[in-house]
Amino acid sequence: MLEFLRSASVLQVTLFFLLANIVIFTSSVALCWCLGRWFGTRRIFDRWEPLRPVEMAAALGAVVLNSFVSVGGWFLWTRDIIVLKDTGILRAAADCIVMVLSMDLGMYVFHRAAHLSWVYRWLHRFHHRHETTNPISLFVLHPAEVIGFGALMILFLTAYPMSTEGLVAYLSLNVLFGTLGHSGVEPFPAAWGKVPLLRLLGTSTFHAEHHEHPKYNFGFYTLLWDKLFGTLDPDYERRFRQDTTE
Ligand SMILES: [Zn+2]
Ligand SMILES: [Zn+2]
Numbered sequence: 001m002l003e004f005l006r007s008a009s010v011l012q013v014t015l016f017f018l019l020a021n022i023v024i025f026t027s028s029v030a031l032c033w034c035l036g037r038w039f040g041t042r043r044i045f046d047r048w049e050p051l052r053p054v055e056m057a058a059a060l061g062a063v064v065l066n067s068f069v070s071v072g073g074w075f076l077w078t079r080d081i082i083v084l085k086d087t088g089i090l091r092a093a094a095d096c097i098v099m100v101l102s103m104d105l106g107m108y109v110f111h112r113a114a115h116l117s118w119v120y121r122w123l124h125r126f127h128h129r130h131e132t133t134n135p136i137s138l139f140v141l142h143p144a145e146v147i148g149f150g151a152l153m154i155l156f157l158t159a160y161p162m163s164t165e166g167l168v169a170y171l172s173l174n175v176l177f178g179t180l181g182h183s184g185v186e187p188f189p190a191a192w193g194k195v196p197l198l199r200l201l202g203t204s205t206f207h208a209e210h211h212e213h214p215k216y217n218f219g220f221y222t223l224l225w226d227k228l229f230g231t232l233d234p235d236y237e238r239r240f241r242q243d244t245t246e
Contacts, residue, residue, distance in 0.1 A: 021064075028175055028178070029135040031179050032179050035183040035185050036135075039185035042185050045133065065143055066146060069154070076157075081158055099167070100173060100221050100222070101224070103153065103156060103170070104221045104224065108220075108229075123144055134182070138181070177220060177221050180204045181204055188204065201223070209233045209235075209239060215231075223236075
């Protein structure tokens with residue numbers, strides 16, 4: 001696969017990433033819908049946000065923009081500005097953890113900045129049209145936010161020589177956490193709320209609360225930065241217990 005991408009033309013790579021992003025979008029929507037059915041007794045919201053044409057258009061736009069950002073990353077990789085390494089499983093796991101924590105911090109900072117009143121009005125309010133969520137909420141973003149997230153990821157990859165497997169694991173986790181956070185149900189086991197490291201994971205309740213109370217919970221994958229900077233919803237633990245009680 002990597003050999004094909006190395007030698008492919010811009011057109012081939014663009015089509016490849018477009019197809020890959022359509023598969024990611026479809027899988028995320030399908031998983032969200034399945035989670036809603038499998039965990040119907042653990043609802044965070046009473047209903048899903050209605051599907052509106054402008055938001056469906058934005059979601060499709062995000063799929064196209066994500067493909068262009070991927071092509072940008074590919075271009076830097078073919079010029080060795082982004083370096084990917086073939087490593088063992090342990091190094092891949094370590095790289096994945098480094099990328100999750102670094103991206104979580106970067107996204108926390110940009111997400112808090114996006115809630116400054118003028119930035120919010122211009123940029124981020126569009127995502128918050130969804131007070132509850134639905135299966136496309138993850139992709140209902142202003143185009144500048146899609147490019148901003150992609151740019152942050154590319155910036156990280158230019159600074160950190162990442163293991164290929166670690167990058168694939170990170171990208172998979174990114175879609176999984178984004179899907180969970182907008183699923184409107186809480187699939188995480190109640191017991192995880194008491195286990196030291198697991199209780200720091202960003203649950204569905206964690207991001208759902210951000211849609212309800214936008215002044216809390218700015219992180220994405222972990223509660224770490226919100227705990228550290230004092231922006232974790234004080235009601236979070238009670239709400240998680242409530243959402244995991246069938
Ligand atoms: Zn959201
Ligand atoms: Zn927000």
